[in-house]
C-alpha cells in the first residue's frame with residue numbers, strides 16, 4: 173500500500189501547485205485540505221474566518237486532514253496545519269511528510285503577485301512581507317519537527333517535484 177504524502181509549509185511555498193504536479197508524476201490522487209473545506213462548507217477560508225473565527229477554522233481544518241487522508245494520495249495542507257500537535261503526529265504516523273521551505277521574502281513576493289484574498293485572509297494584520305517573516309519565525313520549528321524531508325521550494329516546480337521524488341526514492345511514472 174502506498175502511503176499518503178503530505179506537503180507542509182507556509183503560505184506561498186507551493187503546496188497546492190506542487191501537490192498537483194507531484195500527484196500527476198506519481199499517478200496518485202490529489203487532495204487539498206482548503207479545497208475540501210471549501211467544497212464541504214460552500215464557503216471560502218475568508219468567509220469561515222469572518223463568521224466563525226480562526227479557532228473554528230483550525231478545528232475544521234484538522235477534521236479535513238482526517239477526511240482527505242487515503243492511500244496513494246498527495247495531500248496539500250493549509251499553512252497552519254502544523255499548529256495543532258495532534259495534526260503533526262497524525263501526518264507523521266500516517267504518511268510521508270514533506271516541508272517545502274523558502275525564505276519569507278520569496279513567499280511574500282509570490283503572495284503579492286497572486287494574493288488569493290479569499291483563500292488567505294490576513295493572519296496578523298501586518299503588511300505581507302512582515303507577516304511572512306513573523307509566521308516563519310513562529311512556525312519553522314513546527315514544520316521542521318513534522319517533516320520527514322525538507323525540500324528547497326525556491327526551485328522551479330519541476331525541480332521541486334524531482335527533489336521530492338528523489339527524497340522518497342520514487343521514480344517518475346512517465
Ligand SMILES: Nc1ncnc2c1ncn2[C@@H]1O[C@H](COP(=O)(O)OP(=O)(O)O)[C@@H](O)[C@H]1O
Nearest residue numbers: 183184185186187188189282286325327328329
Ligand atoms: N516553485 C515555484 N516557483 C514559482 N512560483 C511558484 C512555485 N510554487 C508556487 N508558486 C506560485 O506561488 C503562488 C502560491 O502557490 P500555492 O501553490 O498556492 O502555495 P500554497 O498552497 O503553499 O499557499 C502561486 O501563484 C503559484 O503559482
Ligand SMILES: O=C(O)C1=C[C@@H](OP(=O)(O)O)[C@@H](O)[C@H](O)C1
Nearest residue numbers: 182183217250251252291292293
Ligand atoms: O498559513 C495559514 O495559517 C493559512 C494558510 C492557507 O493555506 P495555504 O498555505 O495553502 O495558502 C489557508 O489554510 C488559511 O488561509 C490559513
Ligand SMILES: [Mg+2]
Nearest residue numbers: 187188248249
Ligand atoms: Mg494551498
